[in-house]
Amino acid sequence: MTKVLYIQDKLEWNAYVSKAAEYDFCQTWHYHALDTTGTALLFIYENNEGFIGLPLIKRPIPDTVYYDLTSVYGYTGPISNFAMPLVPHSLITEFKSAFIKFLDDGNFISVFSRLNPFYEQTNIFRQFGGLHDNGLSVAIDLSIDDETRRKNYPKNTLQKIRQARNRGYLVKDEKNPQAAEIFTIIYHENMNLVGASKSYMFDESHIHKLLHTDEYDARILLVYDGDKPIAATFITFTNGIIQGYLIATLNEYRRYSPSKLITDSVCVLGKQLGMKYYNLGGGRGFKQDSLFNWKAEFSDLFLPYYTWRYIANPAVYNTLLYEQGIDENADIDFFPLYRSAQMCEHLYVK
Structure with a gap:
């Protein structure tokens, strides 16, 4: 079962966070309710074994019919009723299929999520690819x-x-x-x-x-x-x-x-x-x-501190780069690269 919760779904959002085996303050409803950069959502996939949830911020890509997803400032990443190393492989596989369908149906081009260095959240994203080693905390x-x-x-x-x-x-x-x-x-x-x-x-x-x-x-x-x-x-x-x-x-x-x-x-x-x-x-x-x-x-x-940088629609992603005159192989540590013109707004990272 797939569901997408929004800020108006406070009680249900809080219910999933409270059931999570591991979470930090950045994944709470309250913290997401304060974000003004886009539309906060919590994607949930749930089966008989349990659930995986991923809090994100939905943003329109200017002058297009497309969107992308990012995470709030701080350490976020997925939650589950299992500790991250113990999430069943079958649940991860089904989560992946459900999330990719969500991306396709929603015209999403890319996803960026900061992960929490205390939880082994990379376990969830290895099947997708796109894990990026950001250094150390x-x-x-x-x-x-x-x-x-x-x-x-x-x-x-x-x-x-x-x-x-x-x-x-x-x-x-x-x-x-x-x-x-x-x-x-x-x-x-x-x-x-x-x-x-x-x-x-x-x-x-x-x-x-x-x-x-x-x-x-x-x-x-x-x-x-x-x-x-x-x-x-x-x-x-x-x-x-x-x-x-x-x-x-x-x-x-x-x-x-x-x-x-x-x-x-x-x-x-x-x-x-x-x-x-x-x-x-x-x-x-x-x-x-x-x-x-x-x-x-x-x-x-x-x-180790990781981010997840996933390109859901490579064709449109590369088209956006081409239209902005950006080399897809540019040596710029920024994602998604088609928003790199806004890099000046992200230069200071704690």
Whole structure:
């Protein structure tokens, strides 16, 4: 049985997510309801064994009768009532047939989905092809006691954390109405500094909505110098995994590294709440750059991060490239390639 759920189908969407053996906050109805880039949907294939679901965003391809599918910002990918390594081969095969029919019937040209590095979601897509190795994501194992974990930090990182404490910086876990406003101010200043595109300039209303839901636990942690908030992070707690969604520091305080203090504090909080891992993400574009190296100071646990890049209609895909004068073999890490003219909107990746 195949069904496609949309935002108006909140109860049924939530029911499938709650039945999933593995899921993160990015797959919830609430998170998809906040996306404004297209039409959010949850494709479901279900048989007597169980189900596979895939949350996606439907977008029209300008000046055509065609569409494509992408995923929300963050780590998404498929869900199932089975843990990913245990999904029956027969269920995957039937899911593939049903999903390809859905693509054909809906005039979809391509599908792009970010996968979750903690779940073996590549198991679902091997039959399709199109898996792409994006690099590595840095995760912190919270089963390690705090003292041992800190012994693995570089000497400079430990010094920065101690210095921040000696300056009297305090980390507070806040969910009051002012938290979203404070976070947004600090975050925007940081994004302007690194030259982030408009698509990453989340406004206060968006942060406030992300924060207030019962579908996952979201929190803002703020670092204070006296009464002044100087750094902030937006984190989520779902099924044992903390996602470091956003983090920022006021420019005038960057040299004091309060972000290192807040990262260590998240580890302590996560351990108290029974979390298993804290995912810091990768470098910009998931390259092993200075951002990646900063995150790697906290852990040497690196998880492979994949995306699924599937061309459903190669003929139309290549025609779109031809019409835009794009070489199908161009050395550009962007998918779908016919949208590469919009690449400037996607240059900053956490």
